[in-house]
Amino acid sequence: MNNLFIETGGSLNFQTGGSDGERVYNADREWLKIKEQYRNFNLQIPVDLAYHIRISDNVSFVPFLGLNLRLNMIYRMKMSLNSSLPALRDNTGWINLLSSSEENMGSSSLTWNWFQVGLTCGFGFNINRIYVGLNGIVDFIPAFGYSEGDYKPKINSENVKLSVGYNF
Secondary structure (H helix, E strand, O other): OOOEEEEEOOEEEEEEEEEEOOOEEOOOOOEEEEEEEEEEEEEEEEEEEEEOEEOOOOEEEEEEEEEEEEEEEEEEEEEEEEEOOHHHOEEOOOEEOOOOOOOOOOOHHHOOOOEEEEEEEEEEEEEOOEEEEEEEEEEOOOOEEOOEOOEOOEEOOEEEEEEEEEOO
16 A cells, blocks of 8 residues: 555636626617626645556556645626616626625625635646646535525536646
């Protein structure tokens, strides 16, 4: 069992994206369109159980399974509402989703989570001191969970990562 290891690391991640919704029409041909943008900056720390399979003196194959700990440091969103009716046009500006103050999310029940835990699994190759790997992450703790009566939306994130690193 001297090929079985508990391995950890860390990565800083910046994500940006959004959606440019489609126009929704009513019977009078009036329309609405919602556009969303987000930015997320987080620290991820994987803690994995890894098994090193030696291929040669300088190369090993490493399948692994473990937990991914995520600390969301910045999570901001901007929404703009466009409409054929000028009275319905609005732009929120950038709001901090991690803050429960009135000017941001408006309520602590709408605040996003600072901390998340997820499952990570994948494989990698050690070539001398260089590491190259591919893994997937699925969150157990959602980034956002809200509950009001029957309305219970949850946002879980899933991602795939290609990693390049240096082994000390």
